[in-house]
Amino acid sequence: MKSIQTNISAYMTLVLFVVASLNANALTTKERNAKEDRIKGLVIFSMIKYIQWPEASEELVIGILSDNQEMINLFNEIASDRSSSNKKIVIKSFSTIGEATKHSDILFIPNESSAEFEAYSSNGQKVLIITEKEGLCKRGSAINLITIDGKLRFEINKKVVEKSALKISSKLTEMGIEV
Template sequence: MSVPLPLRGLLLALLLALSPPALAQRQASEPEIKAAILVNMLLFVEWPESGEEAEEALAVCYLSDSPVADALVRLDGKILRKRRLRVLRTDETGAVRCHALYVSQGDDAALLASPPGPGPLLAGDTPGDLQRGVMVNLELVAGRVVFDVDLRAARRAGLNVSSKALRLARTVLE
């Protein structure tokens, strides 16, 4: 699927807006790009309303150390949707308090079985992660980071993903 030029420009602008100034002066690494795309996905996802969300920080969590988790930590404190981005290490019991949960290749696949009802946006970057329950999977293809979306899993978790983000995805499972 080819992404229209205006949408590519929008995504690039969003990535640069969230990146530290030093990243704009050099080419970002693969983990930095993956972290920026994951964070930018938060702009295109709606969670079930809890009544507190207007003042609550947007929490992006990770389970174990990895290059992408390190890149996410460097984005901690950014303002997104007029809310502060909080990047936190968590375990399976704390994951329900996260808006997004990044899972790396070594993380327990049992955590990825998304139960029905509200939950975090599960994101990973390992081939086959969509089959493990990840909702957004980031991969490097021909030198570019692309992402796939499992819309069914997102809907089971009570999440609404904007059609704007879905148009940028390489693959959408419905």
């Protein structure tokens, strides 16, 4: 029974990635960006069940290194659907990476905030940093969302994950591109 549930979870995550690869030519740039942000948000939220933090708490804080209110509202909407009685998901916006890494379990750094990450030096924080700019996984991001042939994929830097004391399920690493 547990194996069937695990397979269903893996299948649902793969379905999200297939949906993420759909072509959006008919949409305006703003609509396309909103749709892409929604897909990225859903992918990030889907990854949560494959990650184990060393300290259990009643809430999971997803930080966003951005003041983009539309993205923050979108993540809050997804969080309200995904929070369970066991763990509440809280979305917080940050303007500096130092503050974000101190107060987040997951930190999403959108492309427009990538420069701050590139200048950042990790001190073994127990935060899962997810970026979306080519090459950032090799520069210290744990997970990097990338587009290959028009399809959303993700890279995983296992060394960064191991240094942070987080445990990522082999199911998630199998779906990603190891860097």
